[in-house]
Amino acid sequence: MSDEREPRRREADDVEPLAEAPSKEVREAQEERLRATWKTPEGWRYWSAVNNSEVGLWYTSLCLIFLFFGGVLALVMRIQLAQPGSDFVTADQFDQLFTMHGSVMMFLFAVPVFEAFSIMVLPEMLGARDLPFPRLSAFGFWCFAIGGVFFCGSIFFDMGPRGGWFMYPPLTTDYLGGYGPDIWLLGLSFIEVASIAAAVELLVGILKTRPPGMRINLIPLYAWYILVVAVMILFAFPPLIAGDVLLEMERLLDWPFFDPARGGDPLLWQHLFWIFGHPEVYIVFLPSVALVAIMVPTFAKTPMVGYSWVVLAALGTGFLSFGLWVHHMFTTGLPGISLGIFSAASESIAVPTGVQIFCFIATLMVGKKAELRVPLLFVLGGFSTFVIGGLTGVMVALVPFDMQAHDTYFVVGHLHSVLIGGTIFPIVGAVYYFFPLVGGKQLSEKLGRLAFWLMFIGFNITFVPMHLTGLLGMPRRVFTYPEELGLGTLNLVSTVGSFVLASGFLVFAIDVLRRKKNQPYSERNPWGAGTIEWSAPMPDEAWGIRSIPEIDSRYPLWDQPNFVRDIDEGRFYLPDAEEELRETLVTSPIDAKPVQCLRVAGPTFKTHLAALGVGGVFIFTTFHWYWPALASGVFGLVMILNWLWTGTAPIPEKKEKHVGLGLTLPLYVSGPGAVGWWAMMITMLADLVAFMALVFGYFFYWTANDTWPPTDAEDLGLLWPLGGLGLGLLAWTATAMARRFNRADRPGLFYPALALGALAALASGVVLLWAPWRVGMDPTRHAYPAMVWLLLIWCAIHLAVGVIMQGYCFARRAAKRMDAEHDADIVNVTLYWHFVALTLLVTVAAVAGFPKVS
Amino acid sequence: MSPVSQGAPPETPRDPASTAETEESLWWLASAPLAWVLHLLATYLTAANYCAKAAEDASLTGVRLAIAGYTAVALLALVLLARRGWRRHRAGESLGPHDFDTRADRHRFLGFTLFLLSGAAILGVAFAALPAVFMETCR
Numbered sequence: 001m002s003d004e005r006e007p008r009r010r011e012a013d014d015v016e017p018l019a020e021a022p023s024k025e026v027r028e029a030q031e032e033r034l035r036a037t038w039k040t041p042e043g044w045r046y047w048s049a050v051n052n053s054e055v056g057l058w059y060t061s062l063c064l065i066f067l068f069f070g071g072v073l074a075l076v077m078r079i080q081l082a083q084p085g086s087d088f089v090t091a092d093q094f095d096q097l098f099t100m101h102g103s104v105m106m107f108l109f110a111v112p113v114f115e116a117f118s119i120m121v122l123p124e125m126l127g128a129r130d131l132p133f134p135r136l137s138a139f140g141f142w143c144f145a146i147g148g149v150f151f152c153g154s155i156f157f158d159m160g161p162r163g164g165w166f167m168y169p170p171l172t173t174d175y176l177g178g179y180g181p182d183i184w185l186l187g188l189s190f191i192e193v194a195s196i197a198a199a200v201e202l203l204v205g206i207l208k209t210r211p212p213g214m215r216i217n218l219i220p221l222y223a224w225y226i227l228v229v230a231v232m233i234l235f236a237f238p239p240l241i242a243g244d245v246l247l248e249m250e251r252l253l254d255w256p257f258f259d260p261a262r263g264g265d266p267l268l269w270q271h272l273f274w275i276f277g278h279p280e281v282y283i284v285f286l287p288s289v290a291l292v293a294i295m296v297p298t299f300a301k302t303p304m305v306g307y308s309w310v311v312l313a314a315l316g317t318g319f320l321s322f323g324l325w326v327h328h329m330f331t332t333g334l335p336g337i338s339l340g341i342f343s344a345a346s347e348s349i350a351v352p353t354g355v356q357i358f359c360f361i362a363t364l365m366v367g368k369k370a371e372l373r374v375p376l377l378f379v380l381g382g383f384s385t386f387v388i389g390g391l392t393g394v395m396v397a398l399v400p401f402d403m404q405a406h407d408t409y410f411v412v413g414h415l416h417s418v419l420i421g422g423t424i425f426p427i428v429g430a431v432y433y434f435f436p437l438v439g440g441k442q443l444s445e446k447l448g449r450l451a452f453w454l455m456f457i458g459f460n461i462t463f464v465p466m467h468l469t470g471l472l473g474m475p476r477r478v479f480t481y482p483e484e485l486g487l488g489t490l491n492l493v494s495t496v497g498s499f500v501l502a503s504g505f506l507v508f509a510i511d512v513l514r515r516k517k518n519q520p521y522s523e524r525n526p527w528g529a530g531t532i533e534w535s536a537p538m539p540d541e542a543w544g545i546r547s548i549p550e551i552d553s554r555y556p557l558w559d560q561p562n563f564v565r566d567i568d569e570g571r572f573y574l575p576d577a578e579e580e581l582r583e584t585l586v587t588s589p590i591d592a593k594p595v596q597c598l599r600v601a602g603p604t605f606k607t608h609l610a611a612l613g614v615g616g617v618f619i620f621t622t623f624h625w626y627w628p629a630l631a632s633g634v635f636g637l638v639m640i641l642n643w644l645w646t647g648t649a650p651i652p653e654k655k656e657k658h659v660g661l662g663l664t665l666p667l668y669v670s671g672p673g674a675v676g677w678w679a680m681m682i683t684m685l686a687d688l689v690a691f692m693a694l695v696f697g698y699f700f701y702w703t704a705n706d707t708w709p710p711t712d713a714e715d716l717g718l719l720w721p722l723g724g725l726g727l728g729l730l731a732w733t734a735t736a737m738a739r740r741f742n743r744a745d746r747p748g749l750f751y752p753a754l755a756l757g758a759l760a761a762l763a764s765g766v767v768l769l770w771a772p773w774r775v776g777m778d779p780t781r782h783a784y785p786a787m788v789w790l791l792l793i794w795c796a797i798h799l800a801v802g803v804i805m806q807g808y809c810f811a812r813r814a815a816k817r818m819d820a821e822h823d824a825d826i827v828n829v830t831l832y833w834h835f836v837a838l839t840l841l842v843t844v845a846a847v848a849g850f851p852k853v854s
Numbered sequence: 855m856s857p858v859s860q861g862a863p864p865e866t867p868r869d870p871a872s873t874a875e876t877e878e879s880l881w882w883l884a885s886a887p888l889a890w891v892l893h894l895l896a897t898y899l900t901a902a903n904y905c906a907k908a909a910e911d912a913s914l915t916g917v918r919l920a921i922a923g924y925t926a927v928a929l930l931a932l933v934l935l936a937r938r939g940w941r942r943h944r945a946g947e948s949l950g951p952h953d954f955d956t957r958a959d960r961h962r963f964l965g966f967t968l969f970l971l972s973g974a975a976i977l978g979v980a981f982a983a984l985p986a987v988f989m990e991t992c993r
Contacts, residue, residue: 308967312973336906348977591957
């Protein structure tokens with residue numbers, strides 16, 4: 001480590017911890033206050049907790065439960081396929097099984113588990129007391145729980161979706177009746193909202209709540225990966241949500257977005273789905289690599305070799321993964337050059353993916369001889385499996401080979417090698433690694449080894465034969481096959497293997513759930529790691545970290561002398577909670593300079609009620625119960641407003657606070673320094689991406705149709721769309737002016753400006769919708785009027801939300817919860833309005849301008 | 855705090871002005887991927903749009919010339935970005951893994967990462983341009 005190279009350097013003005021620890025009495029009093037402040041609620045109120053350690057634990061546990069549920073579905077399928085001509089389940093049930101299996105594993109396990117896990121451990125890794133928006137995490141979790149249970153429950157009522165996890169129209173629009181596809185579309189859209197909420201939380205957490213001194217070149221590799229993945233979610237999920245909207249509109253209202261007879265195109269769904277779906281693979285994979293990146297240096301007892309190269313791999317894989325989506329569409333009859341472009345792009349991603357694997361191997365080689373403990377076993381097993389899956393991935397990225405292997409068991413074998421090897425093995429390894437941080441107890445080394453070998457051997461017996469079954473001609477998603485194909489033996493081997501694999505998971509579950517009452521607590525930092533989360537005592541306290549450290553190294557536990565002692569004795573920042581309010585530090589994004597002492601929210605049930613209300617909208621709509629859906633939506637909105645009103649940006653009792661080590665920080669910040677501003681910015685970026693996906697659809701139809709707009713389409717004219725745009729821009733300007741008047745403390749101008757803004761916004765929405773209404777555009781007649789209507793409705797909804805926000809700011813100032821100095825509300829609302837103005841401009845340019853020039 | 859740090863004097867980078875946090879931006883890291891994505895979209899949309907409207911065996915000459923143009927522009931931009939990153943990486947004296955708690959090392963780290971990212975983007979651009987070298991028609 002550091003003794004082999006030049007001495008570590010720091011800036012001359014770098015902060016030292018207190019030279020002398022506070023006296024024992026002072027420390028005990030501090031600890032008492034911290035303990036009281038961060039106390040986890042008891043009894044039934046336990047479920048009102050919002051702290052990252054509780055929410056993260058529930059979230060992770062629920063994801064693992066869904067993993068087991070998805071696994072059981074897979075076992076049922078394997079029993080059915082064990083021999084030719086079996087009738088263990090019907091074709092219809094089998095369709096539900098594979099659709100549910102894929103969807104559950106992807107949407108209810110793979111994506112949320114990384115968010116769940118990060119909510120739990122990221123603050124510990126960053127030496128923060130909590131993430132900046134604990135209630136947002138809790139809201140996301142409860143949305144996820146409601147949506148997940150709703151979605152999984154459908155199969156027990158024989159109502160499960162049957163269209164496969166990618167729900168291609170026209171199968172899902174014309175041939176599947178019932179509620180299945182609606183449950184998929186609405187249930188999963190709801191969960192996607194929760195995923196985006198978590199991504200916002202993690203992104204702001206990494207950029208703004210790092211410990212002082214943790215510069216961008218010192219952050220844990222795990223945080224780099226999560227940063228990349230959170231950004232990917234913001235760009236990948238919105239196109240899927242946009243696609244969901246289109247598909248659901250076609251199912252519910254017969255708007256023909258995917259009906260070629262009426263100007264639609266089913267390929268648009270494939271584009272939108274895979275613009276999400278391919279990055280999704282990496283959204284699932286990169287967090288597991290992140291886990292590997294944090295475990296490998298610990299076992300090698302040396303810093304990661306090629307930190308910058310690993311960062312490159314994370315960023316490079318992240319962006320290149322957005323250029324591959326068409327490789328899922330090689331057999332749809334696209335022109336050769338399109339296939340070539342995406343085939344080449346698919347090959348290129350192997351480079352950054354390989355770089356990180358080489359860095360990990362190099363680290364294990366240069367380090368002290370690594371002890372083969374259970375987590376490392378899973379990491380190595382994951383490597384080998386993933387590399388095989390990666391190589392078959394390079395094979396299917398080649399168009400001629402893909403034309404043969406497409407939709408066969410070869411692809412099933414490939415994708416499970418990548419996902420189980422690349423994702424699940426590292427996750428199980430990480431559960432073994434991080435388990436002591438949860439309850440202070442270790443999992444069993446013996447059971448862990450047994451679980452590993454069962455899983456590893458079972459995995460290979462199951463999935464290696466599938467490559468052959470596929471090459472011999474067995475298609476995916478068939479509920480049975482004739483004996484003459486001669487695939488019975490290979491399938492039987494796979495089925496046997498799947499039960500060996502499942503028994504490995506069973507051993508793992510037993511190890512996690514077995515009573516550990518008589519087992520002693522683990523020693524502190526049992527693996528000898530170098531990253532901050534292992535400074536935690538065993539068992540851990542609810543306060544997260546005793547005092548927030550000043551960081552000088554990537555591995556502070558290895559490099560900073562007396563680091564753990566200084567944290568424990570409160571020699572760093574925020575060693576106390578004088579006001580008994582939950583506090584953490586906000587720092588700047590690059591050099592992690594402290595900028596604010598942030599007060600975070602405590603336990604509440606408001607988030608649960610908000611999640612229930614929002615969930616009701618999706619669930620009732622599935623069954624076409626529109627009035628209950630509306631009522632539920634109103635209830636959800638009221639609960640969200642209530643939560644915001646009482647819980648966000650309260651005016652503190654004093655301006656500043658001394659946080660220790662001679663540092664005094666403001667308690668209230670607005671604008672780009674504030675976490676709320678970042679959250680609004682990031683959320684609206686995601687919103688903008690969804691909107692751009694719709695606009696992409698508009699222009700996609702232009703390429704797909706001979707004439708777009710169609711020759712017989714009604715003309716909106718320019719007057720009304722431009723009038724609506726003008727009113728919308730007036731609303732935007734008025735809001736921006738209101739922000740200025742508020743800051744200048746001129747209520748006489750502030751209130752009228754805001755009222756004018758709200759009126760103009762309402763008028764703008766009405767005028768924009770009047771434009772197509774006036775000329776009698778019928779959205780069910782053709783994809784063109786449907787698209788025009790949809791874009792204008794999108795604008796109108798955004799305007800309506802904008803009006804609610806304006807009203808909120810109006811009331812905040814009137815209730816003295818906002819003033820000239822404490823103006824975060826109006827600043828964030830103005831930021832929202834910038835995005836609305838952009839949305840309006842693009843929409844009007846498309847629906848009114850484009851027909852004039854095309 | 856730590857005895858290990860006492861041996862080394864505080865660093866004086868060659869260009870102290872450029873190392874203030876306000877002079878840095880994480881957006882630079884997004885610049886190389888942005889160049890790549892613009893190139894990919896331009897390449898793909900030009901080809902797909904042309905072939906969607908043209909006959910199946912229509913000649914791709916115009917599209918190939920356009921792709922050559924996009925590629926030249928993208929590669930030029932990426933080489934300039936790589937150069938910028940490399941210069942930052944070499945600023946001052948230390949060439950280590952850039953893991954010191956100093957403004958200078960943070961500056962060098964961001965530079966080196968930009969350099970590597972530009973490299974990855976150059977690779978991506980070259981790969982996406984390759985089909986245009988070989989394909990002659992829309993088939």
